[in-house]
Amino acid sequence: MKRWLKAAVGACALLMTTVSGHAAERFVFVGHWPESDSFFNVIRNSAQLAADQVGVKIEFRNPTGGDLSEMGRLIDQAAASKPDAIISTVPDENLVTDPLTNAVASGIPVVLVNSGSADFAKKIGALRYIGQAEYDAGKAAGEQAKAANVKSFLCVNHFYQHPVSHLRCKGFADGLGIAVGDQEIDSGTDPNDVVNRSAAFLKAHPDTQAILTLGPTSADPMIKWVKDQGAGDKYFFATFDLSKDIVAAMKDGTVKVAIDQQPFLQGYDAVVILANYIRYGVIQANDISSGPGLITKQNIDQVLALAGKYR
Template identity: 75%
Template sequence: MTRILAGVFAVCGLLFGATAAGAAERIVFVGHWSESDSFYNVIRNSAQLAADQLGVTIEFRNPSGGDLSEMGRLIDQAIASKPAGIISTVPDEAIVGEPLSNAVATGIPVVIANSGSAEIAAKIGALRYIGQAEYEAGKAAGGKAKAAGVNSFVCVNHFYQHPVSHQRCQGFADGLGVPLGGQEIDSGTDPNDVVTRAAAYLKAHADTQAILTLGPTGADPMIKWVKDQGAADQYFFATFDLSQDIVSAMKDGLIKVAVDQQPFIQGYGAVAILTNYVRYGVLQANDVFSGPGLITKDNLEQVLALAGKYR
């Protein structure tokens, strides 16, 4: 009996020790989104879920108003705090590439999530990249539009300063088999600016057949505008990502296709990859491409309950 109890206490001690070690592990997640970006909530929710389940601490840091110039400073601050690891988006390699390389040089493991590429991750020295192949995602959506007879569009780009955004627009154009040319506009992030600039383009190019938005920041105000204009049947409306407004518009048939990069996988997977590496020194062999997945009215019911939270 004494030996049995001793064994039980020993096991309990090991479990307690592992829990305590897990609680002491701290990950910093630096993202490029503004707090008002609903897409950010999905990444954050899934990363927090993984942290809770794995027993690690996670801190989220993002630039005020989505100002990319702040990201380098936020990464430097994260390095100075000496976390167990850093997760970061790479909306612009010129801004965050060097700070993230510095993190790796100091011995802090890094995972790139959401924006960036496997090539950039390798260049920085990050463990892995987990995110969507952006050009391919745009091309897949463009293929859907082409099948519907579309040959012209406007790309309403709300994050024009991010190199990855242009890959989405170019992919859509290539999916249609047309030059991108001047069909991409810098809409800004303010809902009024989005509508004003997109409406001006559509007025000047009355033969435009499709509207492509690159996320809820552009999609949500454009959904309202299209409804207000009574133009639901006039445009093939395609978008990236999901929000409650996008889901509702898909149910109504206004939005024909949404590109789902499955941000749950990005946030949750990045925390899991980093935690497993820090704790056990194990690392999966390949980068992770979380998308694209195309959502249409036909498969929408699967994601309805989780839109805006985990989808």
């Protein structure tokens, strides 16, 4: 019995050594958000969680202040450092096509997350795309607003230079059955600019019934402004993504709906997909649609505890 037990323990030890015996691969994640963007925290946290669990080293690189013109350079630098894999967002195809294509051509596995598309991933030779259909997400929120008899809105676009942002506004307008027209504004990212430019539009268009923000950068200051104006019941407030302020505003009824693209899946799954591909040569057959999912006051308690960290 002792001899059998000793042999069994030895076999288990060998199995554990085999499973955990991989040298820690190094992945580089190039995202278009500034470090201060609370939405990026969720993706970064989930990617780091996966990296810790599967034994991967991961580095995060971001353009200074969210300057998208730096994306190409950051991808080139990441590729030049010869990582085992690259995870990247696609804020503007014109800026990242050549750097990502070159990275793939050099033999570096690439997964695209958050922004971009399955078609673009196929075009440059990336393994997979993980994200949501932005137009469909905006339209789903617009249909919710239409059900509340909304006929006009303000789209507060804090990343106006990002082509995909306009799909969100267009989808919302189509969900309402109206044209976007001048209802989409470039709010900038500074909280004061977001509020001042939005307030100026609303003053010039006093019949505006809904406010759509495209993420916490614009949502958080606009939530505070709406509350300061005592206008919580005046507007159908819809937003993309989640933050602690957004969750609190959903609890008190200021925000009526949030579009959740489940960024946790974008960071976490990208790391796991790449680790499995590099180590075992396996990969699932399809891209991953991480969203959209609609969060309302009725289901907000499910995500309340994790908002800003993993949701």
